[in-house]
Amino acid sequence: xxxxxxxxxxxxxxxxxxxxxxxxxxxxxxxxxxxxxxxxxxxxxxxxxxxxxxxxxxxxxxxxxxxxxxxxxxxxxxxxxxxxxxxxxxxxxxxxxxxxxxxxxxxxxxxxxxxxxxxxxxxxxxxxxxxxxxxxxxxxxxxxxxxxxxxxxxxxxxxxxxxxxxxxxxxxxxxxxxxxxxxxxxxxxxxxxxxxxxxxxxxxxxxxxxxxxxxxxxxxxxxxxxxxxxxxxxxxxxxxxxxxxxxxxxxxxxxxxxxxxxxxxxxxxxxxxxxxxxxxxxxxxxxxxxxxxxxxxxxxxxxxxxxxxxxxxxxxxxxxxxxxxxxxxxxxxxxxxxxxxxxxxxxxxxxxxxxxxxxxxxxxxxxxxxxxxxxxxxxxxxxxxxxxxxxxxxxxxxxxxxxxxxxxxxxxxxxxxxxxxxxxxxxxxxxxxxxxxxxxxxxxxxxxxxxxxxxxxxxxxxxxxxxxxxxxxxxxxxxxxxxxxxxxxxxxxxxxxxxxxxxxxxxxxxxxxxxxxxxxxxxxxxxxxxxxxxxxxxxxxxxxxxxxxxxxxxxxxxxxxxxxxxxxxxxxxxxxxxxxxxxxxxxxxxxxxxxxxxxxxxxxxxxxxxxxxxxxxxxxxxxxxxxxxxxxxxxxxxxxxxxxxxxxxxxxxxxxxxxxxxxxxxxxxxxxxxxxxxxxxxxxxxxxxxxxxxxxxxxxxxxxxxxxxxxxxxxxxxx
Ligand code: BGC
Numbered sequence: 001x002x003x004x005x006x007x008x009x010x011x012x013x014x015x016x017x018x019x020x021x022x023x024x025x026x027x028x029x030x031x032x033x034x035x036x037x038x039x040x041x042x043x044x045x046x047x048x049x050x051x052x053x054x055x056x057x058x059x060x061x062x063x064x065x066x067x068x069x070x071x072x073x074x075x076x077x078x079x080x081x082x083x084x085x086x087x088x089x090x091x092x093x094x095x096x097x098x099x100x101x102x103x104x105x106x107x108x109x110x111x112x113x114x115x116x117x118x119x120x121x122x123x124x125x126x127x128x129x130x131x132x133x134x135x136x137x138x139x140x141x142x143x144x145x146x147x148x149x150x151x152x153x154x155x156x157x158x159x160x161x162x163x164x165x166x167x168x169x170x171x172x173x174x175x176x177x178x179x180x181x182x183x184x185x186x187x188x189x190x191x192x193x194x195x196x197x198x199x200x201x202x203x204x205x206x207x208x209x210x211x212x213x214x215x216x217x218x219x220x221x222x223x224x225x226x227x228x229x230x231x232x233x234x235x236x237x238x239x240x241x242x243x244x245x246x247x248x249x250x251x252x253x254x255x256x257x258x259x260x261x262x263x264x265x266x267x268x269x270x271x272x273x274x275x276x277x278x279x280x281x282x283x284x285x286x287x288x289x290x291x292x293x294x295x296x297x298x299x300x301x302x303x304x305x306x307x308x309x310x311x312x313x314x315x316x317x318x319x320x321x322x323x324x325x326x327x328x329x330x331x332x333x334x335x336x337x338x339x340x341x342x343x344x345x346x347x348x349x350x351x352x353x354x355x356x357x358x359x360x361x362x363x364x365x366x367x368x369x370x371x372x373x374x375x376x377x378x379x380x381x382x383x384x385x386x387x388x389x390x391x392x393x394x395x396x397x398x399x400x401x402x403x404x405x406x407x408x409x410x411x412x413x414x415x416x417x418x419x420x421x422x423x424x425x426x427x428x429x430x431x432x433x434x435x436x437x438x439x440x441x442x443x444x445x446x447x448x449x450x451x452x453x454x455x456x457x458x459x460x461x462x463x464x465x466x467x468x469x470x471x472x473x474x475x476x477x478x479x480x481x482x483x484x485x486x487x488x489x490x491x492x493x494x495x496x497x498x499x500x501x502x503x504x505x506x507x508x509x510x511x512x513x514x515x516x517x518x519x520x521x522x523x524x525x526x527x528x529x530x531x532x533x534x535x536x537x538x539x540x541x542x543x544x545x546x547x548x549x550x551x552x553x554x555x556x557x558x559x560x561x562x563x564x565x566x567x568x569x570x571x572x573x574x575x576x577x578x579x580x581x582x583x584x585x586x587x588x589x590x591x592x593x594x595x596x597x598x599x600x601x602x603x604x605x606x607x608x609x610x611x612x613x614x615x616x617x618x619x620x621x622x623x624x625x626x627x628x629x630x631x632x633x634x635x636x637x638x639x640x641x642x643x644x645x646x647x648x649x650x651x652x653x654x655x656x657x658x659x660x661x662x663x664x665x666x667x668x669x670x671x672x673x674x675x676x677x678x679x680x681x682x683x684x685x686x687x688x689x690x691x692x693x694x695x696x697x698x699x700x701x702x703x704x705x706x707x708x709x710x711x712x713x714x715x716x717x718x719x
Contacts, residue, residue: 001339006330010323012081015309018326020055023305024088024265024297027062029053030071047283047302054078056305057329058086058297063095063408065346068129072342084342086333088265091133091183091407092151093117095124097360097528098402098409101505102137102163104371104524106153107546107599109640109664111166113367114153118170120360123181127354128408129346131336132184134232136167138219139189141550142560145199147473150404150505150525152194154549155562155596157215158659161222168226176229177337180345184336187223189234189267191249192216196236199559201474205236210652212238214687215564221258229332230263233295235270242277244270245289255294263328265297266290272301283307291317296325356413361529368526368533373546374600375510380457380497380518382540382602388428390455391421392448392491393462394437394484395503403505403525404470414528417461417501420535430454434491437465438481445490452491459538460488460500462513466525469505478509478556485512492516501534507552510593522546540602545638545664547599547707551592558588563596563708564655597642597659597707603633603669607641610704610712618719619681619695627704627712628674631667640664643677644708648699651688657708677704684718 029043030053062068068087075085093099099117137151138160153163173182192212196203234243243249244266254260271290272283280286287303288311298304311317338344383389397418399411418431434448452458462484467473499519514520523534536542553561568583572590584590609628617623629641643661647654661677684695697718705711
């Protein structure tokens with residue numbers, strides 16, 4: 001349809017038909033649809049009638065080509081104006097073939113891997129009938145207590161922005177109307193959901209507008225610049241006003257400043273939740289605030305459908321606001337080609353062929369292999385083929401490695417570590433649980449100890465159950481569960497070399513494991529092919545190359561701890577431990593256990609010869625930074641060369657380091673390469689106290705190295 005036809009369609013719609021387009025409900029409320037959704041109460045309690053359900057313009061959480069085709073057909077038969085349904089779902093890190101969790105994908109520092117994962121997820125979902133994914137989630141995170149850190153790529157605004165773009169490209173491709181194997185993407189959660197106080201889910205967010213713009217907003221903006229079709233509002237308040245009713249945020253920043261004209265959807269029930277926040281007295285007031293703020297679709301509560309008509313009749317809300325919202329929904333349907341082909345990509349035959357196909361599994365394997373981060377290694381890894389190995393721990397033979405938000409992925413399809421290692425390891429291998437995730441029996445411990453006694457090397461497979469992170473998965477204690485720490489203590493007594501592999505959805509407090517182990521491999525929740533990738537790393541056929549994108553704290557008491565922090569007026573000098581009146585803890589270092597950007601390899605890399613092409617630069621005259629990286633070990637490996645900058649003096653204080661560029665390079669043993677980075681004035685801009693975005697002349701330090709801590713240093717002046 002062209003724009004004129006769409007406008008004509010809007011003209012023909014009754015007010016009731018219009019508001020119905022602005023309601024999204026889960027599939028199981030629709031008669032005859034397969035029950036895939038989850039809902040907190042019966043329809044009557046929600047205030048939703050059968051008519052409202054049947055008229056609503058979009059569906060949440062249904063998948064499966066047959067079910068979607070059936071529902072779309074019956075809906076179209078009843079639709080007076082022939083307006084098709086939109087099907088949306090949470091396709092977060094894969095659909096049926098599950099990729100590593102986004103935090104893990106971030107640790108690959110490989111944008112191609114992220115894009116590919118989204119492309120495959122889109123293809124599998126599109127043939128299963130889905131049109132929109134509620135991804136990417138690009139919330140900047142600094143608090144590993146928050147369970148949803150697993151859904152994002154980490155603590156850095158620049159890196160998160162690059163990943164946001166890569167995911168959008170992967171999901172959407174370049175032509176949504178023509179390319180039926182792609183989905184419309186919905187970037188979330190706008191805004192700053194990742195800054196929930198105390199890491200408690202749904203909690204208050206309160207920060208300066210400068211902080212919001214400087215750190216939290218860039219990744220959403222990047223997704224939109226890449227053409228992301230939709231935005232989801234967050235649950236939290238932003239400067240005292242719930243995002244779903246926040247006019248300044250939504251109309252002001254998102255619509256007017258950034259010119260976003262796509263669909264803005266609330267989060268699940270977040271319009272009605274304005275009542276609990278204390279920002280609206282009832283559903284009607286909540287609807288009023290949300291429509292004025294510019295939220296187009298209401299997810300899972302009926303404030304709009306029940307109250308917008310009367311708000312218009314009473315003159316409190318201008319019908320134009322509703323027309324704008326409906327127009328955006330119709331335009332999205334049109335962009336997806338649904339008016340011409342309401343079934344779009346839904347195809348049961350292709351669905352059978354593509355879901356979990358060999359090619360998709362291969363891509364999931366590659367992503368997992370690149371996402372694991374080697375955190376420590378005293379030489380015990382890779383395993384020597386002639387050694388006797390005991391694989392012990394709740395994840396030794398466990399399929400719960402997909403992670404939260406694994407869509408229609410099934411644990412049974414996951415490659416478990418135990419069997420994968422059995423297949424690959426040529427030496428003697430035993431596999432025992434030792435304990436459960438958070439329980440241990442005497443028999444389990446006995447069997448594990450017996451197996452350990454027979455072995456030369458112990459490999460512990462430990463971690464969190466997948467429901468210990470994800471939505472509603474906040475923790476105050478982010479150590480491994482006590483039963484697993486007890487297992488570590490018991491096995492440690494045997495005095496054998498011990499490597500640990502951890503499966504988890506957040507940076508953990510590794511007390512009780514890190515010092516006790518000779519090697520630690522962070523596997524995250526690695527997805528369907530996770531066991532195969534981890535086994536290949538353990539046996540050495542794959543050289544680990546992941547780098548952390550979120551700092552690992554010394555303990556939870558240090559949280560939030562992140563690399564791009566400020567210096568304070570009394571920075572601590574680590575060589576003077578006795579000083580009292582400096583910014584420090586009396587019982588912990590300030591530095592995290594493992595910094596942003598950190599990760600080891602089975603080979604070693606040496607950095608030398610950092611040069612800055614000039615002492616001075618200007619807007620017209622960028623400069624280059626060169627550094628030579630040499631593979632000093634005995635095997636080929638991938639190094640992620642990272643460049644950070646510090647603006648020495650700012651109108652407002654500037655972080656100690658900020659990532660500005662990086663490059664992944666592949667080096668053969670003995671090979672050296674000079675990596676060149678260009679620095680432009682644009683990269684030196686920041687938000688000033690009046691919110692202007694500009695650079696300041698003066699001194700800048702530049703750091704290049706394998707992580708945000710261990711760097712070579714140079715300097716230049718911006719004139
Ligand atoms: C989550 C969103 C998700 C939505 C729909 C909410 O609870 O916060 O991220 O997209 O549910 O499932």
